[in-house]
Amino acid sequence: MGIPKETDMEIKVGGSSRTAKERPKGALLVKNLYLSCDPYMRGRMRQFHDSYIPPFVPGSVIEGFGVSRVVHSDNPNFKTGDIVTGMTGWEEYSLIQEPQRLRKIQQDDDIPLSYYVGLLGALPEMGTSCCFNGWIGAHGLLTTDVYRQGRTHDLNLGTAYAGFYLLMPDFYEVCSPNKGDCVFVSAASGAVGQLVGQLAKLHGCYVVGSAGTDQKVDLVKNKFGFDEAFNYKEEPDLDAALKRYFPQGIDIYFDNVGGAMLDAALGNMRVHGRIAICGMVSEQNLFKPQGIHNLFHLISKRVTMRGFLQSDYLHLLPRFLEDVISYYKQGKIVYIEDMSRGLESAPAALAGLYSGKNVGKQVVCVARD
């Protein structure tokens, strides 16, 4: 059903057009250290004109969030050796034409650099200048066969749409968590879920997570400290599972998956419940997304459901970073990464996201420094 496969991407050796000799004024050349693998990237593998982020161009280097080191700067705001984070290419070296979109990182021995695409990740800006013209595929979702046609350069994918979901400073904005609230988090061991659950616990909420393997369930309960967790693949009836963990209903559902889990949660919301729609990984590979049948509960329970993108909440980023770094240094939160080594491991790492192979935030280490 359109799940990206390792073979949909290709490693190419040789100069890419993005690291061309003629550098535009003010550009940076960076060495990429860590690349982020995120479910939204599947969305960019199909053509979808109406999205907030453009499709990938078949035949071009994949774009993604990363941590990089400046190796040459034509820009007065950056110098060689600076560590930066933002949109970069899935390649060893990238030419960054709009360095104002990057954020400089102040290195801290206690914070792994890779955390800047995970625990502390936030894009400084999203915008149309990432846009590529020349899309060559058909409309709508593309089959694997179609989007494989575009393979020519470096590490390539074919196609695009998006549902960006890195870490969310807006959990508080959207969900207004109160002490004692009953919170449900799906994909609870993932890049976002693990942090949301821990922050909710720090707020005094009762927190239950779902995950897709017993190993992840164990992690959610024993490492991340959720009150409860369950393996949704072993639950024949998701509605019954939620009723077991939330006999009084759910105040906040932080939805990372959509589909059947969202439907089950809708049927178990409490009056004035809040649903934050952060991602719909279960839908991203489907030609026709699964139907949601329980929306009438929005009325009887007066539920608010909101989709959001972190890019709307960048004003909260400084506070978010301060809080989370402080919690992390005090040992009040932990963060689990699934690190794969080498650019050549990237296709498998990205593809693994869609079958739940990763445990924690999936990162590719291209180089250590």
Add this chain to the structure above:
Amino acid sequence: MGIPKETDMEIKVGGSSRTAKERPKGALLVKNLYLSCDPYMRGRMRQFHDSYIPPFVPGSVIEGFGVSRVVHSDNPNFKTGDIVTGMTGWEEYSLIQEPQRLRKIQQDDDIPLSYYVGLLGALPEMGTSCCFNGWIGAHGLLTTDVYRQGRTHDLNLGTAYAGFYLLMPDFYEVCSPNKGDCVFVSAASGAVGQLVGQLAKLHGCYVVGSAGTDQKVDLVKNKFGFDEAFNYKEEPDLDAALKRYFPQGIDIYFDNVGGAMLDAALGNMRVHGRIAICGMVSEQNLFKPQGIHNLFHLISKRVTMRGFLQSDYLHLLPRFLEDVISYYKQGKIVYIEDMSRGLESAPAALAGLYSGKNVGKQVVCVARD
């Protein structure tokens, strides 16, 4: 598909248990003048334990919103001749055991009394004391055959769930309309839609409505003054219809119907759009509601979707009444009722709602005074 039919109800002549001789202390005996026919009533014709309003009891008089005249009072707060509005029975006379749930109406020659279940309708309180025990049907939605079993008294229906949607003082609360916003209203000639659209126009919005007959479309455009209206039954592609009327997208969708129209609207929302879920009449008669497939737009467009009940907004009622009465008296808004005459016309009037037979708010006039 479970649409209530006239024959699912029965008119019985004779004393009902609700007008029994032994009146509880503080009770009122009222003569019912106007009864409100509302789509949510279908919901009360099935068993649904988790709703905010209990099912009807097969064999009992139908409950509904009405305007009545006090004919005997054992309560110091009401006197004979007072006009009241609130929950009453679908019968000529009702014994009201909890008069504190009624609201007294100050008569005004310029305002038809029936408007108090329409234009100016609002329940003073919803609560568990409407609750009846003794439900005798099966779980879930019931077929017509099942809920017909209970016919014994007065005007009867069998079963229940709810999606209450009379007039909403909370349009402003939920939708935050701004001048110039593009507003779409479904069921635009109905009890709620006609008022929502007119209020949005008064706020300086661009307003488009959908309705199910050309006569209603004409009413929406020429009587209620919407900018545009279309007959959804003549649109083979709802998405294309919305794109035609909203080339820049929809800021506010006031949803009275759910189903395919909601799905089409989701695909046409603008960034930071708001969807007020007021009713899902298209879903109420379905055993399995139609699936909604476009929820991923909630993310990319950062849309907020909220279900609501007027009972949460009663603090706004005085302001609402003041504003709407003033608009009405100034001729800035109009209100269309579909009045049927006599209690014996009530079953057909209620059944007609679900096939869109009514034009405007459906009311039954039991007596003029």
